[in-house]
Amino acid sequence: MKKHFLLILFLLLATVVEANPVKQMLERFQKGLSNRFKIEIRSSFDQGDYFELYGGGRKVTVRANNYVSAAFGINWYLKYYCHAHVSFCEDRLPDLPVDLPQVKERHETVLSDNFYMNYCTFSYTTAFWDWKRWEREIDLMALSGINMPMAMVGAEVVWRNTLLKFGYTLPEVKEFLCGPAYFGWLLMGNLENIGGPLPDEWFKEQTVLQKKILARMREYGMKPVFQGFFGMVPSSLKEKYPEAHLVEQGLWNSLQRPPVLDPADPLFEQMAKVWYTEYEKLYGKADLFGGDLFHEGGKTGGIDVTDAARRVQTAMKQYNPDATWVIQAWLGNPKKELLAGLDRKHTLIVDLAAEFWDNWRKRKGFDGFPWLWSHISNYGANIGLHGRLDAIATGPIDGRKDPEASPSMKGTSSTPEGIEVNPVVFDLLNEMRWRSEYLDIDTWLKEYSVRRYGAEDENLKKAWIIFHRTAYGTYSGHRRPSESVFCAPPSLKRDKITASAWSQCRIFYDPDLFAQGVGLFLQSADHLKQTSTYQYDAVDFVRQYLADLGREAYYNLVDAYRAKDTKQFDYWSERFLQLIKDQNELLSTHKCFFVGRWLDMARSKSKQPELQDLYEHNARMLIGTWTETLSPVRDYAHKEWGGLLKDYYLPRWTNYIAYLKGTLEGRSLTVPNSFQVEKAWVNAHNKYVLETGVDPVETAKRMYRKYHI
Known part of the structure; x- marks a missing residue:
């Protein structure tokens, strides 16, 4: 009897080990592919990310410190040993040979983070995605080594639930919220009430979708970034709370911007508490929160910016002592007086468009605040061929080698306004977190052409x-x-x-x-x-x-x-x-x-x-x-x-x-x-x-x- 119990326990444990998200992802890409890889997850003594590849023949062993590192390691093997290529612009994933190529490699990185997406991406590209498309994207994230994705689907439901607790009726909430294609700019505080009103079924279905998205992200061990409460409120709040101190934000490209509730106003703390409580009720706990005060020309209205920033972050930490505020470096933001109010240990700056502006260098690694080297490359999901490949290949390495900026550099990032274009750009960037030395772009592109098309073709390489x-x-x-x-x-x-x-x-x-x-x-x-x-x-x-x-x-x-x-x-x-x-x-x-x-x-x-x-x-x-x-x-x-x-x-x-x-x-x-x-x-x-x-x-x-x- 005891032997039977131990056998059943062993089989159950074996099933748990085998039923990991990387194995399941490989099966989604190609039936039987998971059988060609043995995956071992072992913690790293120095807490850095790593992956090891060894073996060959019938199976290659992938050892890593987490599932995302393991998935990236498998993708590395598929790219450089099997000449395969997966992307959001079509795949080339042939059946693997009976005898897999032999490999013995170890890669590690001191850069802990690979952030992904932009508020605009949730409008220009993902606005109408279903679970099938999101499932594939999350799989691509894992294969690309992305461990810090934005997760903004369903944030409008948090707004609904929050405002209903502050005297709003459902029609009034819908008057504030925008249509599905415009949520990115609502969350950035650029506009309100355009493209709606949202129907009731939208809230229900997006809640279900976001829960699936988050469940899969968390299975991989990714750290989703939620929307923080930074004070942006409906213009109509002045009618509900006439004594509240609202800072009008004027117009954004002829559209009325919603005001900012002064974080020093007692109402701010009340709304923030409800916001984070409602978020957790819907989608579980998170440690990372986005949101930007005074984005793209926002007005300070004479408030104490340093104190306001401190209060925004304090509200996050009151909800979750481990919370980190993820801030976009864009058009002069975040200003020094804003950073002066923040706890460095709970702040992360994403240097948007570092492939062009190099704000991280000009600001000396943002004076010691943790930061990520990020590229935008795409604007408005336009179709033109574009990608500053030399800048993308050198910028993250420059950051790692810069004596003033490198101590606070935490990783890399892709923050395009739209995706499903220019796959070469994302392929290159996602390798840069794992590279510590400069690479020869022409050599890399020749290898890219082989895996992208599956042919050793001189014409393609020259092209x-x-x-x-x-x-x-x-x-x-x-x-x-x-x-x-x-x-x-x-x-x-x-x-x-x-x-x-x-x-x-x-x-x-x-x-x-x-x-x-x-x-x-x-x-x-x-x-x-x-x-x-x-x-x-x-x-x-x-x-x-x-x-x-x-x-x-x-x-x-x-x-x-x-x-x-x-x-x-x-x-x-x-x-x-x-x-x-x-x-x-x-x-x-x-x-x-x-x-x-x-x-x-x-x-x-x-x-x-x-x-x-x-x-x-x-x-x-x-x-x-x-x-x-x-x-x-x-x-x-x-x-x-x-x-x-x-x-x-x-x-x-x-x-x-x-x-x-x-x-x-x-x-x-x-x-x-x-x-x-x-x-x-x-x-x-x-x-x-x-x-x-x-x-x-x-x-x-x-x-x-x-x-x-």
């Missing part, structure tokens, strides 16, 4: 060296991707034309050299056209090539118009419009570049037609006009997407060029009001269906050959 010299280069003044002029509101601004208000359509690199790289890349099409990662990149690289040609055509049509050269104007205008049509045809061959995918995700969040329409309106407005009325953020989230090019961008350019043609002919015409055309698309509900049976690689080849003579 990637050229992409490094062009679109993925690091240039002075080049913080954002070069925008596609196809997506720009029509004008004659020429060199100064932009799609969004804070960027440019100029090209920082040699477009002829880039075109040469695309040509080399496409020479491998015949034997790689069925490879999903190659399909994605072929469409993306030719898309960039056509966008570059669009700039040339636009410049020439402007020059011809100014010179009153009707013949040249007709030629370049026709070419420009045809390029938009061809771009639309190309991007309509791949789901990842097709507007229907985004709109379908939005509609899938409900089964009720009227709510489907609400969510779709949110999705359309965000990538189009952004707001109901004309504002500076119009087209900020522009997309070169199939369907959107045809129905949103092409009509306004067609109308504008017709207007220019008419004025050349001597007619007195009014400049077309393209905003009305844009609003019509935003308010529409026409269906977009991806055409099946069309080969994306063959289409990419055809478009390239059409123009590259």
